[in-house]
Amino acid sequence: MTISHSLDKALEGAFTRPAPKSAGAQVRYLVKQHQGSTRAVAALLGVSQRTVERYVKDQIKRPRPDLAARMEREVKQRWQSQIRARARKAAATTGGLVIDTRARRGYTAPIGTTDDGRIRHLTVALPPQYADRLFTAREQGAGERELQAVAAEALKDVYFQDGGRRAGDLEEVYLTDVEHIEFEL
Numbered sequence: 001m002t003i004s005h006s007l008d009k010a011l012e013g014a015f016t017r018p019a020p021k022s023a024g025a026q027v028r029y030l031v032k033q034h035q036g037s038t039r040a041v042a043a044l045l046g047v048s049q050r051t052v053e054r055y056v057k058d059q060i061k062r063p064r065p066d067l068a069a070r071m072e073r074e075v076k077q078r079w080q081s082q083i084r085a086r087a088r089k090a091a092a093t094t095g096g097l098v099i100d101t102r103a104r105r106g107y108t109a110p111i112g113t114t115d116d117g118r119i120r121h122l123t124v125a126l127p128p129q130y131a132d133r134l135f136t137a138r139e140q141g142a143g144e145r146e147l148q149a150v151a152a153e154a155l156k157d158v159y160f161q162d163g164g165r166r167a168g169d170l171e172e173v174y175l176t177d178v179e180h181i182e183f184e185l
Contacts, residue, residue: 096127101180103120133154156172
């Protein structure tokens, strides 16, 4: 799972109602979001306008797997946007995030110290400023590598250096071989 996907899943945890599940309900929701334009939804999903109309009328009930994934992704991107924004703001200003990860972590430190990377499983509460940096970087189109760098810096500050109370000569922490990464609000 990527960091971007994990951040989306964390925000989905704040939803107050479940997103539409059936293909017809998902397409009707997308049509409503596009001011009733079946043509815009057809272009969004990469299908014909007639296909969208048939989903709206429940004439087609089971989409192809790739189309079902696109429909679900598009619905979840738009579902309860105000609640998503409120949860993001709360995480970035007061609440922070909890990161649960299993990955290889290494660090750059002065000669004579142990800097070998090894697989570690960590669950750490990150302060709001790192939540804000992660969400902002993702919104600005940062790739997985950049998001990993922000997460590694957060772990360096919070876990390895304990807010400046230890490992003061630690220069850089990096994440590689990410097996599992998950965020919670």
